[in-house]
Amino acid sequence: MTVGRSDGTGVDRGAATPRRTRNAGATREALLGAAQDLFGRKGYERATTREIGEVAGVDPALISRYFGSKADLYLAAVATERLGADEVDGHDRTDAPFDDLAQVVEVVLRRTARRGPGPILQALVRDDASAEIREAATARLERRMVGPIAAGYEAAGLDRPTLRAQVAVAALLGVGLARSLGWFDELHAADPGDLAGLVTDSLAAVPDDPAG
Amino acid sequence: MTVGRSDGTGVDRGAATPRRTRNAGATREALLGAAQDLFGRKGYERATTREIGEVAGVDPALISRYFGSKADLYLAAVATERLGADEVDGHDRTDAPFDDLAQVVEVVLRRTARRGPGPILQALVRDDASAEIREAATARLERRMVGPIAAGYEAAGLDRPTLRAQVAVAALLGVGLARSLGWFDELHAADPGDLAGLVTDSLAAVPDDPAG
DNA sequence: GTCAGAAGTCATCAGTTGATGACATCGTAG
DNA sequence: CTACGATGTCATCAACTGATGACTTCTGAC
Numbered sequence: 325m326t327v328g329r330s331d332g333t334g335v336d337r338g339a340a341t342p343r344r345t346r347n348a349g350a351t352r353e354a355l356l357g358a359a360q361d362l363f364g365r366k367g368y369e370r371a372t373t374r375e376i377g378e379v380a381g382v383d384p385a386l387i388s389r390y391f392g393s394k395a396d397l398y399l400a401a402v403a404t405e406r407l408g409a410d411e412v413d414g415h416d417r418t419d420a421p422f423d424d425l426a427q428v429v430e431v432v433l434r435r436t437a438r439r440g441p442g443p444i445l446q447a448l449v450r451d452d453a454s455a456e457i458r459e460a461a462t463a464r465l466e467r468r469m470v471g472p473i474a475a476g477y478e479a480a481g482l483d484r485p486t487l488r489a490q491v492a493v494a495a496l497l498g499v500g501l502a503r504s505l506g507w508f509d510e511l512h513a514a515d516p517g518d519l520a521g522l523v524t525d526s527l528a529a530v531p532d533d534p535a536g
Numbered sequence: 537m538t539v540g541r542s543d544g545t546g547v548d549r550g551a552a553t554p555r556r557t558r559n560a561g562a563t564r565e566a567l568l569g570a571a572q573d574l575f576g577r578k579g580y581e582r583a584t585t586r587e588i589g590e591v592a593g594v595d596p597a598l599i600s601r602y603f604g605s606k607a608d609l610y611l612a613a614v615a616t617e618r619l620g621a622d623e624v625d626g627h628d629r630t631d632a633p634f635d636d637l638a639q640v641v642e643v644v645l646r647r648t649a650r651r652g653p654g655p656i657l658q659a660l661v662r663d664d665a666s667a668e669i670r671e672a673a674t675a676r677l678e679r680r681m682v683g684p685i686a687a688g689y690e691a692a693g694l695d696r697p698t699l700r701a702q703v704a705v706a707a708l709l710g711v712g713l714a715r716s717l718g719w720f721d722e723l724h725a726a727d728p729g730d731l732a733g734l735v736t737d738s739l740a741a742v743p744d745d746p747a748g
Numbered sequence: 749g750t751c752a753g754a755a756g757t758c759a760t761c762a763g764t765t766g767a768t769g770a771c772a773t774c775g776t777a778g
Numbered sequence: 779c780t781a782c783g784a785t786g787t788c789a790t791c792a793a794c795t796g797a798t799g800a801c802t803t804c805t806g807a808c
Contacts, residue, residue: 346774346785369581373766383787388767448719449661462719470720484734490720491711491734498710499703507660507674508682508702522696522703526738558755558804585796595757600797 352390354380359401364442368398402447402460421468424476428469429496429524433516436500445501469493492527499523564602566592571613576654580610614656614673633680636688640681641708641736645728648712657713681705704739711735 358380362371373394377384391397422428435442441449447461474489482488499511499519506512511519570592574583585606589596603609634640647654653661659673686701694700711723711731718724723731 348785351785372764374764384766385768385788386786389785394766448717449713465719487722487726487731488734490714490723491731491738494711494714494719494723495707495735495738496710498708498713499706501661501710501713502702502706505660507677507706510699511702511706514699519699519703522700523707526703526707560755563755584794586794596796597758597798598756601755606796 348390351380351382351386354382355387355390355397356401356404358382359397360404360442363398363401364446367446402444422472425473425492425527426520426524428473428493429527430516430520432496432500433503433520433523436504437516441501441504445497445504448497449501465493495527496523560602563592563594563598566594567599567602567609568613568616570594571609572616572654575610575613576658579658585609611672614659634684637685637704637739638732638736640685640705641739642728642732644708644712645715645732645735648716649728653713653716657709657716660709661713677705707739708735 355376358376359371362376362379365371373384373387376387376397387394387397391400422431436445444461444464447458448465470486470489470493473492474485477485477488502508502511503514567588570588571583574588574591577583585596585599588599588609599606599609603612634643648657656673656676659670660677682698682701682705685704686697689697689700714720714723715726
């Protein structure tokens with residue numbers, strides 16, 4: 325799919341080349357941004373190409389030109405999506421596994437505090453996403469989240485660490501989903517930091533006397 | 537455009553007793569069952585009236601006649617959906633609040649072991665459901681699950697019982713979602729009873745010395 | 749037997765969606 | 779300046795969706 329040129333002609337880079345009224349790179353970026361926004365908020369089906377074009381301030385026909393199809397645009401949007409990992413402290417840990425449960429919890433909660441569920445969460449939750457997309461998403465979850473958490477559980481001497489980690493990740497994503505979709509008022513309004521302690525405590529699942 | 541005539545009128549749908557070739561009640565039931573199945577598996581958008589009719593072995597036009605519209609059929613399907621509550625032991629607790637956390641966990645895990653996420657979970661997760669549907673679903677969650685669990689937390693002397701209960705329900709639904717959608721292999725294959733202990737332990741979040 | 753109405757069938761409508769090719773316009777190399 | 783390719787605009791298509799009303803067929807009362 326080749327995300328193509330990243331020629332740095334940012335849309336808001338004031339000094340760079342702002343005068344340029346015709347700029348394929350900027351148009352691509354605008355479409356990608358609008359796609360991430362709308363796919364994340366409304367899901368694949370409900371986000372129409374016309375709407376994406378409108379948000380991007382660009383003619384929808386250009387989706388076809390620059391990405392091939394709506395599905396390809398979706399793939400590109402998911403590929404670009406970082407799951408908010410790049411916002412942990414200042415590090416750019418775009419795709420690296422997390423350190424431990426606490427960090428995963430913090431990132432997910434912070435991520436879901438801002439916008440709706442991103443493309444990855446949507447891909448997991450929706451069955452209209454292609455199997456290919458789903459598998460890529462789950463694989464990423466396994467590697468970045470389940471792995472480190474399972475290691476932590478194992479180090480803590482808990483049995484079935486992988487299963488526990490899968491439960492923890494699923495549960496955490498459930499909380500994130502509930503927050504970003506506004507299932508419950510209190511949960512929706514809760515402070516991320518405050519919530520993090522609560523969730524981490526629950527998911528730590530430490531028995532009375534941890535072996536370690 | 538031949539719509540694809542239904543070869544054979546009453547396919548195999550009438551396994552029960554329908555000698556009656558024309559039976560409005562049975563037709564309604566068939567549509568409702570097909571709607572629950574397809575809405576649960578594919579979501580509102582992707583489940584088309586034509587497909588529902590095909591699965592039900594019934595002409596899609598009858599959706600309009602018996603339910604008014606596709607949205608009304610969805611509402612009826614959600615209203616009929618029991619969330620598996622009627623399978624707890626033998627009681628028919630169609631819409632009553634659950635007793636405690638353990639029961640909620642058991643029901644949700646058992647429910648999501650069988651089929652895909654049902655209409656209620658779909659309504660919660662998908663944003664293409666109307667706001668009306670979403671609110672009804674969350675209201676039901678609050679009443680049946682959050683309430684009892686919060687009461688349990690409060691009795692256990694935990695602070696912020698409602699918020700904790702919301703977190704617990706959201707987390708539990710996340711696990712249920714992960715199971716029914718097959719995010720993780722182990723979690724998907726895990727035995728409901730076995731899993732119940734794990735999840736309940738985590739969500740109980742009991743401090744070292746429970747008050748109760 | 750027959751006949752009114754219930755139950756089911758069918759063709760078709762209007763709206764929306766994603767896609768695409770023809771055309772217009774801009775930027776820039778020469 | 780001019781011409782050509784890159785970029786953007788527009789009208790329109792084909793497919794699909796939910797809905798609906800006219801029509802047919804069956805059931806059961808009389």
